[in-house]
Amino acid sequence: EIVLTQSPGTLSLSPGERATLSCRASQSVSSSYLAWYQQKPGQAPRLLIYGTSIRATGIPDRFSGSGSGTDFTLTISRLEPEDFAVYYCQQFGSSPPGWTFGQGTRVEIK
Amino acid sequence: EVQLVESGGGLVQPGGSLRLSCAASGFTFSSYNMNWVRQAPGKGLEWLSYISGSSSTIYYADSVKGRFTISRDNAKNSLYLQMNSLRDEDTAVYYCTSLSSAYKFLMGWGQGTLVTVSS
Numbered sequence: 001e002i003v004l005t006q007s008p009g010t011l012s013l014s015p016g017e018r019a020t021l022s023c024r025a026s027q028s029v030s031s032s033y034l035a036w037y038q039q040k041p042g043q044a045p046r047l048l049i050y051g052t053s054i055r056a057t058g059i060p061d062r063f064s065g066s067g068s069g070t071d072f073t074l075t076i077s078r079l080e081p082e083d084f085a086v087y088y089c090q091q092f093g094s095s096p097p098g099w100t101f102g103q104g105t106r107v108e109i110k
Numbered sequence: 111e112v113q114l115v116e117s118g119g120g121l122v123q124p125g126g127s128l129r130l131s132c133a134a135s136g137f138t139f140s141s142y143n144m145n146w147v148r149q150a151p152g153k154g155l156e157w158l159s160y161i162s163g164s165s166s167t168i169y170y171a172d173s174v175k176g177r178f179t180i181s182r183d184n185a186k187n188s189l190y191l192q193m194n195s196l197r198d199e200d201t202a203v204y205y206c207t208s209l210s211s212a213y214k215f216l217m218g219w220g221q222g223t224l225v226t227v228s229s
Contacts (some may be wrong), residue, residue, distance in 0.1 A: 035215040037155075044205055044219035045155065051213050088155055092214035097169045099145065099157035099214070 017077040023089035033092040044103035119223030132189040134208030140184035148202035
């Protein structure tokens with residue numbers, strides 16, 4: 001089973017700053033099957049990015065994804081107040097078939 | 111608009127059973143593969159189970175294999191999760207999600223239903 005490790009655990013930044021979130025896989029992940037979600041307290045996760053770099057419908061272009069193989073990155077170019085939340089990466093693996101999530105990165109207001 | 115509404119959560123004793131339901135609307139339910147995902151209090155997300163649109167393919171996470179059973183009724187636009195032999199560590203919010211077949215991401219999410227396993 002592929003394990004996803006996100007870093008850092010917590011990112012303390014100010015509005016307007018750039019956020020760089022890392023997701024590292026224990027073995028190579030198909031770029032087609034790497035996604036990112038945002039979750040705010042008391043809410044269900046919301047899809048941000050799929051296929052490593054494709055923004056979901058309605059997601060602002062300040063969110064971008066990149067990476068390949070075992071290293072993937074979510075970048076928020078300029079943090080808006082509504083971006084302070086927890087972010088999860090997710091992958092699908094076929095052997096055994098299933099989905100795994102990283103443990104999450106909390107982006108908090110500094 | 112895609113809508114997923116979970117129900118059936120509640121307080122159950124260890125060793126007990128519970129059946130969760132998820133009512134889907136706003137899309138052609140039978141055409142979509144579906145998943146259950148959970149989140150323990152203050153913790154991250156954990157995938158639990160997958161079912162194809164026709165129910166022909168089913169997967170489970172090791173943590174629930176043999177205890178949980180996923181099913182669906184396309185005539186009722188509903189997804190189910192039968193949970194048996196519940197443990198304290200099954201306490202979580204349970205979400206049903208629709209799935210993108212091409213990119214394998216979790217598209218639509220319900221609001222979740224809380225399951226508390228405690229004596």
